[in-house]
Amino acid sequence: MDLAAGFPSTSRDDWRALAIAVLRKSGVDAETPEEALSHSTYDGLAVAPLYDAADLPASAPFERGSRPAGGWDVRQRHALPDPEAVMADLENGVTSLWLVVGDGAIPVAELPRVLKGVFLDLAPVVLEAGELTAEAAEALLTLAGDTPLQGNLGASPLSPEAAELAARCAAGHPGLRAVTVDATPYHDAGGGDAEELGCSLALAVAGLRALTAAGLTVQQACDQLEFRYAATDDQFATIAKLRAARRLWDRVTEVTGASGPQRQHAVTSSAMMTGRDPWVNMLRVTVACFAAGVGGADAVTVQPFDAVVRPPDAFSRRIARNTQSLLLEEAGVGRVVDPSGGSWYVERRTEELAGQAWAWFQEIEAAGGIEAAAELVAGRVAATRERRAADLAHRRLPLTGVSEFPDLEEKPLNGASSSGPFLASHSPAALAAGLPKIRYAQEFEELRDLADAQAERPKVFLATIGPVAVHTPRAAFAANLFRAGGLDTETAGPGADPEQIATAFAVSGATVACLCSSDKLYGQHAEAVAAALRRAGARTVWLAGKGDYDGVDGYVHAGCDALGVLRTTFRDLEVTR
Template identity: 65%
Template sequence: MTVPLELGELTGLAAEFPQATRERWRELAAEVLRKSGWQGSADDVEQALSTTTYDGVTVAPLHDASDLPRAPRIVGRTGAWDVRQRHADPDPAATRAAIQADLEGGVTSIWLDLAAIGAAALPDVLDGVDLERFPVVLDAGEHTAEAAETFLRLVAGRRIPGGNLGADPIGLAARTGQRDAIPARLAEAAELASRSAGHPGLRAITVDALPYHDAGGSDAEELGCSIATGVAYLRALTEAGLTVEQALGQLEFRYAATADQFLTIAKLRAARRLWARVAEVVGGPGTQVQHAVTSSAMMSVRDPWVNMLRTTVACFAAGVGGADAVTVQPFDACLGLPDEFSRRIARNTHALLVEEAGVARVADPAGGSWYAERLTADLAAAAWRWFQEIERAGGMAAALESLVPERLAATRAARAANIAHRRDPLTGVSEFPDRTERPLSRRPGAGLAGRAVAGPGGLPVIRYAEEFEALRDIADAQERRPTVFLATIGPIAAHTARATFAANLFAAGGIETVTSGPATDPAAIAAAFRDAGTPVACLCSSDALYAEHAAAVATALKEAGARRVWLAGKGEYEGVDANLYAGCDALDVIRTTFDDLGVAR
């Protein structure tokens, strides 16, 4: 028989435990760290366990009520978010069929990449769509005016529920490098804003921050660029005769949502806080309308199934962060045009999170979390400093000349270094690669959001996995698979961990490994090496067995013809040329190995 406990009884049970204090936590954490060789004191624990983002924001390991910022909470969307799916198939019939399937499958708004589809095809692709029920967002790049004109003719006399004409002169310049066209396109955007006023809820301007994210930028850099762009559009619209309130009502902001769920949540919450400050200064309503898109940069061609997990986490974070509309990119979008299956999975990601997980039932579920509130405040502060720097440089249009590209380039380089050293792991690519996977193929096209309109003079468009994937492609193209010999010294228990580590590192570049089997005799290991038919070897064992056997085995391998001998772990031994270890430059290891194997790259 189960006897229910009253709340008072539970409180009494808890009272038997000692009072938790920050000082006691530090002492316990220090004890754990010292077991791994750390030499600091309990006072140094929090600093030792803190991490720093690309924006210089310190993320502490422990938070309490003192971390709550004084800034007011600004709650975003309440209820379910708008499920917005992107379409970029240049075949109007295929796009029309995909739109119908999406709408039947739960999509609530349509995002059209008319740079790929063509503005003239707009009536065809929207044939059969109930435009008084489903909002349409246009993305036409240089052909924005033409696409907007066509769309406005389609909806003339109708009461449409919302949508956006997609004018974004500064975002287009960021992608294409056409900065000289910004003034004319700002005037064009202002004219579209005036015309969209005849359709309540329809907006004319998109403040697209994806170009800065896709160029490898940080979260605060993405935020600061978006706020500076929004301010530039407010100036242009009010100078054209719109009131501040009307101008604010014409803007919608687009941000990237990544698999780093906490930074995504904080970024969207910080964006609302930043824009509310701008609105307060200009004297208008401060609600920011947000469209979150799962990151193109985080997607991988290799093991693309992992993209389903990435986009699920990103969609969850966008929902928790309060985005008004969310686009989940299909898992195969980086391969070309998504197929029907991947589009269905993308739609069902929303359905699962909204209907089954209940993510949308609570407004601002991260609100009040000491960690989330601190991260939001610190990210907002970093973004505001960057926004102010852009303003001092003459505004966003002027900053695109050098300030923004240079800042993004620095962050991109830091990110690339972390990826190369696997401090920023890429599952299925730099970590746990499946060398036997069968590549997927898709019809060529603008599969990833925004990539179709990137120009030679604009910001670069990257994917984090590209360098590892390029090496995998080189390995796959060889007539004989590049191979490294693993000299596994001693019993299985002694060498398994480092042999597995080394095999995974080489596999990230498509390099196969063969092992000697458990042995300590240098002659036997050298014989197995000769049978493997490769000039590169790697010693794998424990530190204790390295001290006893590494030099002898490495010397035997060199005498057997080894061009290079690696050692998994740290330590210098006669005959060992270089080391593999957690945090080493994996890309450099793979490239060096290709060179040693005679693989052209």
């Protein structure tokens, strides 16, 4: 069936001609619409404004996923020995358990109590135990007895116990895997999607070498691996990443002589979570879970919205699991295999991301493998982290409730703290490689914490010039920026008389001011108002907008270094710990 029948034929060139005409009317100076409207990812891939059938690449085996239609495994993470919480999850939609074992989490000796009443042949169990992996795995296997286990023992591909556990699983537990190829630490260190994928391949290949050296066949070794990736609120990036991961792993198995799909576990990103305005995290993880499901993940973990600041409670765990239930049962996201398949944009992005990741994997291998290339990997990830940090600082990458639209009146959650294994944590391999663990919001939140710790909240005086209708847009912009650092603001009200504004400034008790008005009124009054503010004791005078005015120290505008502005303001306000 020709869906375009009866419509005049069009081409990409026709679209280009129409688009460039509109752009030029808008004052955009560009040779092509692609030049004006394209943007690049942190992996250096260009995202074009338009895709058509010419962008559709050839499909690869398993790229579309092997998950049966109907849905994915709903996997909840538990980092505390709470059997009641475990049973509540399993009785209300969760289908597998991810248990964090070790110091500050679930003691190995507590595993029998935590899993009491759990049907281990029906509910897969995935362990995350670090240096205690062998001990935790033994405890789980002993607890199961003759019961056939499902899940994963959580050994790192590079750990000394991986080969022995893999052999035991291959021989006696066909539904149980021994090794988790955890790529999330590369994401949590600030890496891009291609870096996360390439490192996961290198880590997996290192594991294959170790397992086959210990006597397993290549096929047995491949069957022991499960891959863990981060799912973010950039839905198309997540969809493409999971699809590209399957394409890449198929290439590895083809070369090694094995076969079979990649087993994927997607966990909503720790890096994107915020401690401030944590309710917004509900929205972030919903989009990320949707993307993971559409992208074909076999298992998905939604992190509770409050996991940054406290042990998740019954409410936050319920919301996390119900997020998945809603997408599966009400939205029907799992009913169609690879619903984004055939999309020109998604297919092209998958293809290009896979190519970029494969090149990175080859670079790691040429350097001697993932262990030998630790310095190379850390340097590459650091470079991406710095680019992302610059975007966060300039608010090109906005964080709702943190760098944009902060709420200074928000109340902390009950039991809030900043310690504990509540967010998905690093693997031993990542720690050994010297990778940091970051959150995108942390630098803004550190300033918020510092402002909150003061006996009286520091503030900036907004020297509003002219009528309310004139100064309000820039005053609102400036207030939003300063509040992102926890600073309060006070306005002068309507008027343009420098001495009246200076008097209001003196009464406010502030020592930093920001002029807010239109470009026209700046030309008439900015320098006089700045001079009056100086006489009234202003240490720093900002201006909301751009220009060149005597007496003005700096400018706040869209795209400015918001973190730099805030740090300078904190210094001038003499706000210290």
